[in-house]
Amino acid sequence: MLEIKELDITVDNREILQDINLSIKEGETHVLFGPNGSGKTTLLMAIMGSAKYRVTRGSIMFKGRDIVGLTLDERARLGIGISLQRPPVIRGVKTRDVMTACMREQTDGENIDRMAEKAKMTELMDREINYGFSGGEIKRSELMQLLAQNPDLALLDEPESGVDLVNIALIGELINELLKKEHPIRDRRHAGFIITHTGHILDYVNARTGYVLLNGRIVCEGDPHEILETIKSKGYENCRKCAS
Amino acid sequence: MRKLEPDKKLKERAKKSLSKPALLGEDIDLNRYDHAADELDYQNEPARLPEQTRERMLQVGVILDRNNRRSGTIIQMDHSVVHSQAKQDGIELMGTNQAREKYDWLSDYLWKAVAVDSDKYTAHVELNQGNGYFVRALPGSKTIYPVQACLYLAKKNLAQNVHNIIIAEEGSELHIITGCTTAPKEEEGLHLGVSEFYVKRGARVSFTMIHNWAPGIAVRPRTGIVVEEGGVFLSNYIIMKPVRSVQAYPVARCVGDDAVVRFSSIVVASPGSDMDIGSRVILNAKRARTEIISRAITIGGNIIARGCIEGNAPEVKGHLECRGLILRGGGTIHAVPELKGTLAGIDLSHEAAVGKIAEEEVEYLMMRGLTRNEATAAIVRGFLRIDIEGLPPQLNQELQRAIEVSEKDVM
Ligand SMILES: Nc1ncnc2c1ncn2[C@@H]1O[C@H](COP(=O)(O)OP(=O)(O)OP(=O)(O)O)[C@@H](O)[C@H]1O
Ligand SMILES: [Mg+2]
Numbered sequence: 001m002l003e004i005k006e007l008d009i010t011v012d013n014r015e016i017l018q019d020i021n022l023s024i025k026e027g028e029t030h031v032l033f034g035p036n037g038s039g040k041t042t043l044l045m046a047i048m049g050s051a052k053y054r055v056t057r058g059s060i061m062f063k064g065r066d067i068v069g070l071t072l073d074e075r076a077r078l079g080i081g082i083s084l085q086r087p088p089v090i091r092g093v094k095t096r097d098v099m100t101a102c103m104r105e106q107t108d109g110e111n112i113d114r115m116a117e118k119a120k121m122t123e124l125m126d127r128e129i130n131y132g133f134s135g136g137e138i139k140r141s142e143l144m145q146l147l148a149q150n151p152d153l154a155l156l157d158e159p160e161s162g163v164d165l166v167n168i169a170l171i172g173e174l175i176n177e178l179l180k181k182e183h184p185i186r187d188r189r190h191a192g193f194i195i196t197h198t199g200h201i202l203d204y205v206n207a208r209t210g211y212v213l214l215n216g217r218i219v220c221e222g223d224p225h226e227i228l229e230t231i232k233s234k235g236y237e238n239c240r241k242c243a244s
Numbered sequence: 245m246r247k248l249e250p251d252k253k254l255k256e257r258a259k260k261s262l263s264k265p266a267l268l269g270e271d272i273d274l275n276r277y278d279h280a281a282d283e284l285d286y287q288n289e290p291a292r293l294p295e296q297t298r299e300r301m302l303q304v305g306v307i308l309d310r311n312n313r314r315s316g317t318i319i320q321m322d323h324s325v326v327h328s329q330a331k332q333d334g335i336e337l338m339g340t341n342q343a344r345e346k347y348d349w350l351s352d353y354l355w356k357a358v359a360v361d362s363d364k365y366t367a368h369v370e371l372n373q374g375n376g377y378f379v380r381a382l383p384g385s386k387t388i389y390p391v392q393a394c395l396y397l398a399k400k401n402l403a404q405n406v407h408n409i410i411i412a413e414e415g416s417e418l419h420i421i422t423g424c425t426t427a428p429k430e431e432e433g434l435h436l437g438v439s440e441f442y443v444k445r446g447a448r449v450s451f452t453m454i455h456n457w458a459p460g461i462a463v464r465p466r467t468g469i470v471v472e473e474g475g476v477f478l479s480n481y482i483i484m485k486p487v488r489s490v491q492a493y494p495v496a497r498c499v500g501d502d503a504v505v506r507f508s509s510i511v512v513a514s515p516g517s518d519m520d521i522g523s524r525v526i527l528n529a530k531r532a533r534t535e536i537i538s539r540a541i542t543i544g545g546n547i548i549a550r551g552c553i554e555g556n557a558p559e560v561k562g563h564l565e566c567r568g569l570i571l572r573g574g575g576t577i578h579a580v581p582e583l584k585g586t587l588a589g590i591d592l593s594h595e596a597a598v599g600k601i602a603e604e605e606v607e608y609l610m611m612r613g614l615t616r617n618e619a620t621a622a623i624v625r626g627f628l629r630i631d632i633e634g635l636p637p638q639l640n641q642e643l644q645r646a647i648e649v650s651e652k653d654v655m
Pocket of ligand 1 (some may be wrong): 041
């Protein structure tokens with residue numbers, strides 16, 4: 001579904017990512033680890049198509065098509081969705097308005113209210129989007145919007161950071177619904193790419209592959225649980241050794 | 245007979261100010277305009293006015309079909325009041341000239357909230373042919389439906405003079421919607437509008453004004469508001485269509501304890517429009533409160549968005565919020581928020597921001613599937629969404645609709 005080859009990304013004339021290669025197939029969920037500032041968000045934003053993140057080399061194929069020249073909304077319509085680590089506030093635009101945009105064809109108020117209830121967002125629907133939202137509220141809001149969009153590939157930037165222990169179960173549930181975990185693996189179509197520091201989310205999703213990003217390069221690829229254990233016990237120092 | 249003497253004095257003061265330029269705004273040469281207009285026939289049935297005229301009036305919120313939800317209607321075209329009818333007990337509605345004849349106490353209200361010698365425009369209104377509307381809510385009377393007033397500039401190159409007096413007697417509730425417009429045309433014209441509001445003890449007034457002029461029109465409103473103890477004055481001003489030049493800086497004075505004033509304005513400057521628009525509130529009594537909220541968008545024209553709050557009494561509170569959006573074109577927005585406090589224990593604050601639409605916000609909505617244009621439109625709509633408190637729901641809906649209709653021109 002997603003195939004990235006030899007990708008370099010530049011932000012404001014500074015090269016952030018180098019020679020990224022990865023491949024996510026239908027129904028698979030992959031996880032991205034890496035220290036602060038290593039370039040994780042940059043990679044997700046580049047896949048989504050934010051103009052600030054310039055592709056200077058390589059390709060991003062989605063469903064067999066090179067999407068590098070496509071705008072954000074074109075990619076969204078092809079089936080890519082993202083939950084942001086730090087989404088912007090838009091004054092005067094209500095959460096409900098954004099949900100309506102996410103639903104596109106299938107707008108019906110009742111559906112929106114049902115999703116809001118599921119994400120414990122009912123109270124926040126008529127507030128200005130992200131304005132004064134708590135950390136946990138932002139995460140639930142982002143996932144609710146993705147549920148409404150129902151993308152084939154969900155890019156999740158730290159969906160569980162800053163979320164308390166009770167809410168993390170809810171976040172896990174929402175992500176599973178997004179990735180259609182209830183479907184048997186064989187006909188699971190939805191794919192996920194998740195950034196996590198804590199790895200808590202691994203308790204909820206069926207992650208197949210993990211990557212470690214260090215200084216803009218993928219230095220390790222393997223079983224995500226194993227990678228997490230290594231990072232937990234030895235920190236990223238070990239990955240650094242691995243890389244050299 | 246008591247009114248003659250002050251009348252003469254007023255005229256003298258006016259005469260001395262006939263060439264006094266205004267403090268703000270381009271100085272307009274009054275000699276460029278015609279000052280006399282024919283007396284126009286009175287219309288018993290405003291629904292019979294020409295369709296095109298009614299259409300223009302409708303665009304500024306003046307509804308002329310018979311079943312309108314209005315508690316009264318007054319229409320001034322050029323210098324003639326062509327229709328005036330109150331439909332509800334407790335509301336008095338007539339041309340200001342008629343009110344002068346009817347009530348000799350009217351002189352207690354003329355030029356008391358706005359000084360006749362403020363500038364050449366106020367002087368000109370006093371000394372030349374003109375009219376205006378007089379609206380009075382009797383003590384304790386409450387209306388839900390607004391009184392509608394239309395000021396219509398029909399004659400080419402005319403300087404239209406208007407002097408409005410609005411009195412909300414003690415404990416009354418009064419809503420007014422004023423639509424100012426012209427015949428659809430390219431010619432020049434000038435509108436000079438003096439409005440004096442008296443909000444007595446415990447009265448509530450909402451004043452919603454929609455301007456829909458034409459690219460050749462200059463406008464110089466001069467507005468003063470006096471709010472007594474426990475009184476509430478809410479102003480909503482919308483100008484989203486092309487105009488040549490507007491300079492307006494209404495001043496509200498809270499003279500009674502716990503008086504409340506709120507100004508909301510939405511200003512859009514098209515190419516060729518010069519707008520200097522603001523509101524000023526002087527808090528002169530204990531616990532008086534105010535909020536001034538403005539949204540300015542340029543699509544090519546120039547805007548100076550002013551706001552000023554002055555606190556001169558204990559425990560007063562005021563907030564000024566002035567936001568400007570540079571959407572396109574070579575126009576400028578200059579926000580001038582001012583706060584002045586003269587004693588301890590007052591609470592005045594402001595926030596001002598001028599900028600273009602944040603790319604990050606556009607992209608956020610594009611990630612959700614909106615095109616760039618749709619995302620921009622949604623953000624502009626959000627920018628213009630100001631929650632206006634204190635209006636009856638129907639009037640609020642009308643106002644939102646008026647904003648939505650004009651949004652399309654902005655995009
Ligand atoms: N506009 C920019 N100009 C210059 N550098 C930038 C810009 N945006 C991001 N960067 C830099 O790119 C690097 C990678 O940032 P990125 O946000 O991708 O890191 P991250 O791995 O997501 O970190 P975190 O775990 O803290 O979220 C950082 O050093 C960051 O400062
Ligand atoms: Mg990040």
